Amino acid sequence: MRCIIWFALALQLTIGPAKATLSNTSLQIAGTANPGDTVKIHVWDHYFGELKQYVLKHREFQHHSEDGSFRFEFRNIKNPVYFTIVFKQGRKVSALEHYLAMPGDSINMNLVNYKSYSFTGRGAEAMLCRYEMDSVGLRANTRADKISRSTVYLTQKDYPGYLRAAYANVDSNVNARLALLEDYRRLIRAEQYAILLADVTCLRTTWKYSSYNYAKAISSAALSPDSAKAIAHELGRYFLNQAIIPSAMPGKVSVISKGYLDAQVSISVAHANLHTVEKEPAAIVKRLKGTLRDRVLCTFILQASSRIESLDSVMKEALKVIKTPYCREPLQFYLENYLRGTTAYNFALQDTSGKIRRLSDFRGKKVVIDFWYTGCLGCIGFYKNALKAVEEKLAHDTTLVFLSIADDEIKKTWMESIKKDIYTSASIINLFTAQSKYTHPAIKKFGIKAFPTLVIVNQKGKILYNDSAPRDVDGLTRIIRSN
The missing domain is CATH 3.40.30.10 (Glutaredoxin)
Structure with missing residues (x-):
């Protein structure tokens, strides 16, 4: 059934109705917060993972508001983007992280007591959908799930058992989000729905990878080196068997979706943990094609940079393969600015x-x-x-x-x-x-x-x-x- 949905969306995004095509290439995000708030916004035309997102190319503005109002406008927005907005005053902070926005969106958001948001304007339904999905997803993490994972399995040093319980909790969380997304399907544009569906579905992989990493870390602390290595290998194989991501993904969605990229990179990192990190770039080139290959290859190298001994050589080899211009930029930036042997910035x-x-x-x-x-x-x-x-x-x-x-x-x-x-x-x-x-x-x-x-x-x-x-x-x- 899932493959049928993806195939239908692929056709809709490829052939799409005329009304889905936007001529407006600006994005406006405005609203009200608290008097005296500093409001900062980051917008990524191209996402390369959370680890190095703030030091790579993106749009960034900040506004100190005496009356609590704010307004940001971005020009030349040709494709869907992700933005993070942060409200801060002293120690009070509230943020919306990696929300999807479309060309032509004009969104008004209101922050109430640093606790809740409301949305109006063009594109508001998708914002509200994402906001409610985050809320319902949090409620899906029940106390019983947490107790069964942390108390029973960990005290018995049953790390695969912990992982099975953790994965069940992840599935419950994601399913709750997907059910809510279906309720909003007719209210948001087809392209928004497709990207949000990819983002939410692929949370299964990234969250299961986080659970795998945690299980590996605590087992290493509690077991002998040889036993820890064996259990880490077992957990890694279990993760790869469980972390299924959609294969019938519309091409356009696969190169926009934040969640899909994160999931592909998580699988690549897990593969690297089972062999060696230096071999994984070649495995990515063999496994994927086109712009998706370029995004995953670039992001994997950035994420694993501290573990790669000959990082400059790996980056140079990757640049021989990567054809997408915006995927070449981050690696070229690294090579030119702060890898070993480059001239340090004269601050x-x-x-x-x-x-x-x-x-x-x-x-x-x-x-x-x-x-x-x-x-x-x-x-x-x-x-x-x-x-x-x-x-x-x-x-x-x-x-x-x-x-x-x-x-x-x-x-x-x-x-x-x-x-x-x-x-x-x-x-x-x-x-x-x-x-x-x-x-x-x-x-x-x-x-x-x-x-x-x-x-x-x-x-x-x-x-x-x-x-x-x-x-x-x-x-x-x-x-x-x-x-």
Whole structure:
């Protein structure tokens, strides 16, 4: 039955009625929130996974609203896009993540007490459908399901049993969303329905992959190395047998749907876990074709970048295969900006005294840069357990310079964090971006996707290391000295 639905949608999207064709290529999103809110919106013409989405090419605007109203308009929208909108005031935050929008949509949304939304205007029905699907999906995660998974199976170290129960919960959640989507089918455009159907259906794969990853992690912590390896292999095979994604997918949907891409990448990562990550790009090329192949290949490499030893070579080989221009751009951006051997971005940032410091000021010395932000628990742990001791250990090495770059927006917050001595030391050179997260060129150019991130630059300004760092003193010291 599912294949019949996909085939019918394929015909509808290919032949489609004239009224489905939109001449308007703008997208407007407006509405009201709370007075004093800062409203930020991100729009992706092309989605390449959540891990590096904010450092890749996308449209981004921010508005501070005194009266709570906001309005964003985007031109030259030729295809469906995904957007994330965030409302923030102090510690109060509310967000809608990766909502589908169509060319010509003019949506008004209203946020009530950071808890609920209402939608009106052209395209509002699809927004409301997605919002209600998220709500009904959450209700599908019953307390009984959670208890059966966490208490019974995990205490008995029955990890396949845990996975079976987790997968049943995923199926219940997805089925609840699909039932609601059917209720909205006649209210939204055929193309919207097809993409939302793909997104929701493919949640089975991505969520089952998350469950598989969790089961693998907890089994590794509780079993001997050999037993953990064996159970991880078993769980991986179980995931691949269970994670079925639609095969009769309309071509246009397969290259737009966020969910379909995430599912294909999840399967590729699971395959890589069963053999080696370096072999998977060739397997993707063999398994898929056309633009879908290009999207999955590009996204897989971006997602698995920290695990690929010869990343530059893998990217260069992929570029020989990838034909879709917008799928080539992210890999070319990586190669040109922050892979090992590329020239590091020459940032200009303010230090604690207000002086502007540039990376070029430290030419002739190896520069170790720690990227963090106030409120980052991982950043506190990294500094406390490793970085602080290494800075003290290597303090007298005149060939080294330690820099700290905080991705903080408010100077007072940053200065107070330095004084706390839990993120960084006042004895090294501390800099900050003075912009909201992930927006400063220094963050984008170095491709910072998570915090903390360690970057090491050599005496000639070339990147030696750019990734998360070991959380132990010996491992961190070894990385700094060996590069």
